[in-house]
Amino acid sequence: MLASRAFSLIGKRAISTSICVRAHGHGNQKPEWVSLLFPCTAGVVKAEDFSLPAYVDRRDVPLPEVAFVRDLSAQQKALKEKEKASWTALSVDEKVELYRIKFNESYAEMNKGTNEWKTVLGGVLFFLGITGLILIWQKHYMYGPIPHTFSDEWLSMQTKRMLDMRINPVEGISAQWDFEKNEWKK
Amino acid sequence: LARGVQHTAVRQAHRKHEPNFHDKYGNLVLLGGAAAFTAVWGYVLTQAGIEWGLSPVGRITPKEWRE
Numbered sequence: 001m002l003a004s005r006a007f008s009l010i011g012k013r014a015i016s017t018s019i020c021v022r023a024h025g026h027g028n029q030k031p032e033w034v035s036l037l038f039p040c041t042a043g044v045v046k047a048e049d050f051s052l053p054a055y056v057d058r059r060d061v062p063l064p065e066v067a068f069v070r071d072l073s074a075q076q077k078a079l080k081e082k083e084k085a086s087w088t089a090l091s092v093d094e095k096v097e098l099y100r101i102k103f104n105e106s107y108a109e110m111n112k113g114t115n116e117w118k119t120v121l122g123g124v125l126f127f128l129g130i131t132g133l134i135l136i137w138q139k140h141y142m143y144g145p146i147p148h149t150f151s152d153e154w155l156s157m158q159t160k161r162m163l164d165m166r167i168n169p170v171e172g173i174s175a176q177w178d179f180e181k182n183e184w185k186k
Numbered sequence: 187l188a189r190g191v192q193h194t195a196v197r198q199a200h201r202k203h204e205p206n207f208h209d210k211y212g213n214l215v216l217l218g219g220a221a222a223f224t225a226v227w228g229y230v231l232t233q234a235g236i237e238w239g240l241s242p243v244g245r246i247t248p249k250e251w252r253e
Contacts, residue, residue: 109203118212122219129219132226139234146237153249160248176243184244 057105068104076101 053065072080076097082090083098090098099106148154159173166174178185230236 114206115208115212118216119208122212122215122217125219125223126215129222129226132223132230135230135236136226136234139236150237152246155242155246156249157251159242159246161251163248173243 055104057103057110059107059110064103067102069101072101 055064055066055068057064069076079094079097080101082094087095149158163174163177163179168174176185177183231238
């Protein structure tokens with residue numbers, strides 16, 4: 001379709017009188033329409049791969065611009081010839097081979113999940129563990145002794161004194177203590 | 187039936203891709219990391235002598251303080 005549009009642009013005159021080398025049949029160096037629009041391209045640098053239409057495995061591109069396999073083996077070329085005849089003559093394996101020529105990964109293969117999350121999560125937990133090692137080092141080598149007001153004896157006396165003073169009786173510590181039974185509320 | 191056979195053949199014809207790092211070591215990294223994490227933080231939280239300042243409620247038994 002694109003080729004016929006290019007034809008009408010240039011006019012039949014340029015095609016029939018062109019003496020320049022055309023890329024037709026020279027194994028996929030450039031698409032045919034390039035040589036129709038730019039007939040005299042002998043002596044130009046070969047088109048780099050990245051400048052040509054590319055194959056891509058993407059969910060939102062169901063039919064990529066080119067087939068996956070660019071250079072067909074002799075066996076594959078024979079199969080492509082057979083494809084031009086009736087498709088009922090093709091075996092299942094041949095149909096699969098034709099598919100694999102056109103496409104790299106199937107949608108199932110493309111969408112397949114991986115086990116990457118295990119490596120990520122395991123790595124995260126490991127480095128968080130290293131953070132804990134830092135805390136251990138700090139406690140051992142850096143911090144001094146904690147104040148004496150954190151000893152069990154002091155905390156016991158401190159707690160009783162707070163309860164005797166009825167500290168925070170509505171929702172706080174005194175509200176959690178049962179003064180009748182002399183124990184913490186359940 | 188023919189279509190079912192074809193679908194089966196396509197499924198079976200899937201090339202088994204070479205296992206990557208996550209396939210080979212993912213479980214090991216996950217469990218190893220979890221074990222390291224649990225071990226270190228288990229120690230930090232209980233044995234290292236760090237004062238966490240937890241609430242006395244339900245924990246401390248009040249003791250007479252008046253002399």
